[in-house]
Amino acid sequence: MFDSVAPGRVPGRVPGRTAAPASTTPGGRRDPSALAALDDLARRIRPTAASGTRLLPVHPALAPLLPEPGLRRGSAITVTAAPGLEGTLAVAMALVATASTGGSWCAVVGIADLGAVAVDGIGVDLERLAIVPRPGPHWAEAVAELVDGVDVVVVHPPFAPRPAAARRLVARARERQSVLVIVPGRAGWPEPPDVRLTVESSHWEGIERGAGHLRRRRLLVTGGGRRAAGRMRRCELWLPGEDAGPGVAGVAGVAGVAGVAGVAGVAGTSGASEPA
Amino acid sequence: MERLLAVRCPGLIEEDESGGVLRAFDRVVAAVEASCPWVTVVRTGICTLPIRGPARYFGGEHAVVDLVTAAAVEAVEAAAEAVEGGSSVEAVEVGIAEGTFAAVLAARTGTIVEPGGTTAFLAPFPLAVLGERDLADVLARLGITTLGAFAALPERHVLGRFGATGVACHAVATGRSGNLPGLADPGAGRRLHALRHPPPPPDRQPGFWGGASEADARAAQVLTRVQGLLGPDGVLTARLQGGRSPAERARDVPWSARSRAGRSGGTGSQPPWPGAIPPPAPLLVHRDRPAAELVGLDGTAVAVSGRGVLSGEPARLSVAGGPWERIAAWAGPWPTEERWWTRGHRRTARLQVVTAGTARLLVVERGSWQVEATYG
Known part of the structure; x- marks a missing residue:
């Protein structure tokens, strides 16, 4: 752009509207061979985007909900629930767990009462978990800083996020190759995420009217999103499972079969017992 | 549309193979970021930032322009020797307008466009600034040569004639959008980031042999910055310890680069603590416990006797004066005597209660119920 703007402070060598010169002829139109050269150049000056590190590992119980078998660096994931249901925070923490034990730093922003035992x-x-319990009006700034050095940031915005601020955070996470897991408050989240997880139903087991105690919870979760993530996926999980974190209750078509539940212990990490 | 300040370095728009231009631009971005957060890299050589906050903070838009210009010029000059081709590199253009496209154009012309004046500012520019030659050629034959004349066309005509690209350009010309297709290069930000954080050599095991990993060092840096923003108590880590209630079993301490979080008692499973509620633990442990009302089918309050027995079946629950929720299941009570070794000891009991969507842990003391935790 701007070739023909008269008064620029800088002489002549302004390219067309695409910045990289190789790709543009003076009129601003693309030259395919130059584009190829540019792609080649981009590959050489971008050493990090090595394929193996694009995905952070995710617990196998949750993998069926995602478009890829891991958390894609630079992506934004929202976790919401059908009206009146809990479970979003549990799903968010379960998403983070395997990356965390694998060496990734994680942060939780805006959950003042986070129960560390769970x-x-x-x-x-x-x-490797940093808790930013009460960021107040600085929540977005805090998240913007965190995505610079923390692999996964779980955020529960304490205020209704302005669309521009939300867009900037998503853009910054993409740029810094960090994963943003958003647990929206009542005001929701104004930006369409890459992946959208929704808790559709929730049922606690082990507790009756005056007997037993909470043992495990069966969650039906659906996953959707943009582009490749657009296809709707469904999955039943134990979260928390008995004696561990998440477990597979059933995947897609298998849903509804309580018997599959026994897989609970899949969690396999060093976890003790709880969750939610 | 958001009011933006754009910084454009004409000499740093064409990346070179050695990466020198990208490194020089990185210094500019870092210099601007030092005074204004939220810098967005539009493409190599061009970045923007929302002006509203900084203008308030620094006392006006002109002050921010001066500040940013000085910082950027200094960075460009410092980087100049690294880039071939000398002096043209050193120019820096700064401007303010609404939306990315107009802001970059404002930078090009060294203009601070008045708030609300973006459409008028754009109107006299030739169509060539849109970078769509076919569109400009056709419009020129219709006698339309400026953004203002283009903006005056009804959008449906533009759509019929020029398709989606035409509509996107039209939206930019009318000042409704700042996103000219092809203006932003989303890869530029990533390349800059890659430049700042080169990957560790593959043969190095992060954190192996107990050393701090690359990841730990990077995290330490940003956590320190967040503490600078929110105070030391703004960033916490959790430690687990023995205890009966969820609140007792975890302790939050301000994060510090030297402290280590985690369990105080080894990495095995938690020992069963006498009187503890069986796992799983609740995800939310309330610092400020909301008051609760628990009543039976006949509407009378449910209490726990001195011998740890419920006075009746709980049927409905109201939290903090909110609506009544029907109780689907409950368990307990688990009676405890806290601080039994002191004269001020307290007798409490806990009850797990499940309503339609939520499982809670209630605690009762002297007949008053509170929500101690939510299973989330």
Whole structure:
């Protein structure tokens, strides 16, 4: 753009509207061979995007909900629930757990009352978990800083996020190759995420009218999103499972078969017991 | 549309193979970021930032322009020797307008466009600034040569004639959008980031042999910055310890680069603590416990006797004066005597209660119920 703007402070060598010169002829139209050269150049000056590190590992119980078998760096994931249901925070923490035990730093922003025993039970490594309990009006700034050095940031915005602020956070996470897991408040989240997880139903087991105690919870979760993530996926999980974090209750068509539930212990991380 | 300040470095728009231009631009971005957060890299050589907050903070838009210009010029000059081709590199253009496209154009012309004046500012520019030659050629034959004349066309005509690209350009010309297709290069930000954080050599095991990993060092840096923003208590880590209630079993401490979080008692499973509620633990442990009302089918309050027995079947629950929720299941009570070794000891009991969507842990003391935790 801007070739023909008269008064620029800088002489002549302004390219067409695409910045990289090789790709543009003076009129601003693309030359395919130059584009190829540009792609080649981009590959050489971008050493990091090595394929193996694009995905952070995710617990096998949750993998069926995602378009890829892991958390794609630079992506934004929202976790919401049908009206009146809990479970979003548990799903968010379960998403983080395997990356965390694999060496990734994680942060939780905006959850003032986070119960560390449960988080540990879900399988998150507390040694690499930073809790920003009450960021107040600075929540977006805090998240913007965190995505710079923390692989996964779980955020529960304490205020209704302005669309521009939300867009900037998503863009920054993409740029810094960090995963943003958003647990929206009542005001929701104004930006369409890459992946959208929704808790559709929730049922606690082990507790009756005056007997037993909470043992495990069966969650029906659906996953959708943009582009490749657009196809709707369904999955039943134990979250928390008995004696561990998440477990597979059933996948897609198998849903509804309580018997599959026994897989609970799949969690396999060093977790003790809890969750939620 | 958001009011943006754009910084454009004409000499740093064409990336070179050695990466020198990208590194020089990185210095500019870092210099601008030092005074204004939220810098967005539009493409190599061009970045923007929302002006509203910084203008308030620094006392006006002109002050921010001066500040940013000085910082950027200094960075460009410092980087100049690294880039071939000398002096043209050193120019920096700064401008303010609404939306990315107009802001970059404002930078090009060194203009601070008045708030609300973006459409008028754009109107006299030739169509060539849109970078769509076919569109410009056709419009020129119709006698339309400026953004203003283009903007005056009804959108449906533009759609019929020029398709989606035409509509996107039209939206930019009318000032409704700042996103000219092809203006932003989303890869530029990633390349800059890659430049700042080169990957560790593959043969190095992060954290192996107990050393701090690359990841730990990077995290430490940003956590320190967040503490700078929110105070030391703004960033916490959790430690687990023995205890009966969920609140007792975890302790939050301000994060510090030297402290280590985690369990105080080894990495095995938690020992069963006498009187503890069986796992799983609740995900939310309330610091400020909301008051609760628990009543039976006949509407009378449910209490726990001195011998740890419920006075009746709980039927409905109201939290913090909210609506009544029907109780689907409950378990307990688990009676405890807390601080039994002191004169001020307290006798409490806990009850797990499940309503339609939520499982809670209630605690009762002297007849008053509170929500101690939610299973989330």
